[in-house]
Amino acid sequence: MRFLYTLLTYAALPLIMLRLMWRARRQREYLRHVGERFGFYDEPAAAGPWLWVHAVSVGETRAAEPLISALQRRYPQHRILLTHMTPTGRETGNALFGDRVTRCYLPYDYPGAVARFLDRFRPAIGVLMETEVWPNLIHAAVSRDIPLYLVNARLSERSLRGYRRTGALARDAMRGFRAIAAQTEGDAARLQALGAERISVTGNLKFDFDVPALQVEQGKTLRQPIVTRPVLLAASTREGEETLLLDAVQRAGLRDALLMIVPRHPQRFDEVAALITARGLRLQRRSSGVPVAADTAVLLGDSMGEMFMYYAACDVVLMGGSFLPYGAHSLIEPCALGRPVIIGPSTYNFAEAADAAVAAGAAVRVNDLAEAVAVGLQLAADPARLQRMGAAGLEFTAAHRGATQRVLALLGS
Numbered sequence: 001m002r003f004l005y006t007l008l009t010y011a012a013l014p015l016i017m018l019r020l021m022w023r024a025r026r027q028r029e030y031l032r033h034v035g036e037r038f039g040f041y042d043e044p045a046a047a048g049p050w051l052w053v054h055a056v057s058v059g060e061t062r063a064a065e066p067l068i069s070a071l072q073r074r075y076p077q078h079r080i081l082l083t084h085m086t087p088t089g090r091e092t093g094n095a096l097f098g099d100r101v102t103r104c105y106l107p108y109d110y111p112g113a114v115a116r117f118l119d120r121f122r123p124a125i126g127v128l129m130e131t132e133v134w135p136n137l138i139h140a141a142v143s144r145d146i147p148l149y150l151v152n153a154r155l156s157e158r159s160l161r162g163y164r165r166t167g168a169l170a171r172d173a174m175r176g177f178r179a180i181a182a183q184t185e186g187d188a189a190r191l192q193a194l195g196a197e198r199i200s201v202t203g204n205l206k207f208d209f210d211v212p213a214l215q216v217e218q219g220k221t222l223r224q225p226i227v228t229r230p231v232l233l234a235a236s237t238r239e240g241e242e243t244l245l246l247d248a249v250q251r252a253g254l255r256d257a258l259l260m261i262v263p264r265h266p267q268r269f270d271e272v273a274a275l276i277t278a279r280g281l282r283l284q285r286r287s288s289g290v291p292v293a294a295d296t297a298v299l300l301g302d303s304m305g306e307m308f309m310y311y312a313a314c315d316v317v318l319m320g321g322s323f324l325p326y327g328a329h330s331l332i333e334p335c336a337l338g339r340p341v342i343i344g345p346s347t348y349n350f351a352e353a354a355d356a357a358v359a360a361g362a363a364v365r366v367n368d369l370a371e372a373v374a375v376g377l378q379l380a381a382d383p384a385r386l387q388r389m390g391a392a393g394l395e396f397t398a399a400h401r402g403a404t405q406r407v408l409a410l411l412g413s
Helices: 002-011 013-024 034-038 058-074 087-100 111-121 135-143 157-164 168-174 185-193 213-226 241-252 266-278 307-313 332-336 348-360 369-380 383-399 403-412
Strands: 050-054 079-084 102-105 125-129 148-153 179-182 199-201 231-237 258-263 283-285 298-300 316-319 341-343 363-365
Touching: 002 013, 002 135, 002 168, 034 102, 034 111, 050 058, 058 079, 058 087, 058 125, 058 148, 058 403, 079 087, 087 102, 111 135, 135 148, 135 168, 148 403, 157 185, 179 185, 179 403, 185 199, 185 348, 213 307, 231 241, 231 307, 231 369, 241 258, 241 266, 241 369, 258 266, 258 307, 266 283, 266 298, 307 332, 316 369, 332 383, 341 348, 341 369, 348 363, 348 383, 363 383, 369 383
Parallel strands: 050 079, 050 125, 079 102, 125 148, 148 179, 179 199, 231 258, 231 316, 258 298, 283 298, 316 341, 341 363
Antiparallel strands: none
């Protein structure tokens, strides 16, 4: 099966390169460091020993932050290698860690590419975040006696059905991990059904972050000119959601509220700006650097690495990715800042966390964005309910901390 998979990956190489170039049309950074995606590097590797953590993009990189910091404290003699697959993940790694870690792209799953990568760094261990199952990479690591761990692992029912179609390929890859740290009992059961072994339930690393005090202060500064206005934040929105959101806003009317929209992907900033202006709504862009004007209807969050600032500046969060079938994005961060969260029907990527937040009273589930806007405006006009939901969010996140220490124990066993 792995041989057939490898043949298919080689056959798909022209399509992979076309996709890379297509994505570079919106985000030029995809054309940088292309050699790394095939295991070629411009400079020799620094002397180890290395601890390797792989975090695909922004969400995984942020989730890895408490673990990487803990690894640096426990193993000060080791260097940290942080790999990504997207430019935004790499940029987030730079913002979080600066020169404290070495960053590069993880090569595509070709035998030669992953061999060059592993032979270059020879990591003492490899830690793959969330749901990263690459058969050739895992095989190459096992053959070199490099222990691999799947950490903060999650697997939705949808993903389980997809992996099951690959038969023995996924099962054999899963069994190449030295151990797996699952987020929840449900994730553990689905991973086991896929053939994974040596699974522990350690919780979600995303609960263990420290709220960045500087961004909280920046949020207060952002809010200061509009302190009397209700503020709704549509966070990490995905393609198609902004259109539905703006349609709902135009039907309901914002009254005196400010709507902030922060698209998930930076290459869509200009596209979303055009959607806003096409509706005649007074737009202001965060990148302008000027205080929010009194007549601004929509503030476009066209900046990177400032999500906590937007959370701190708002009253209510409408969680993007949950109103169309994208599976949602993490609602943990706004809950940790005491912000009520409204989620839509699609939360399969964070099913357990979303259900727990709703049960705790920290979040509200609605059917669509029209209902989300209506509920958001009602909440923003009800200070007592805002306070209750905010307090519930703080309790919810505090109760789920501790995954980092459990994962560290697993890595050290």
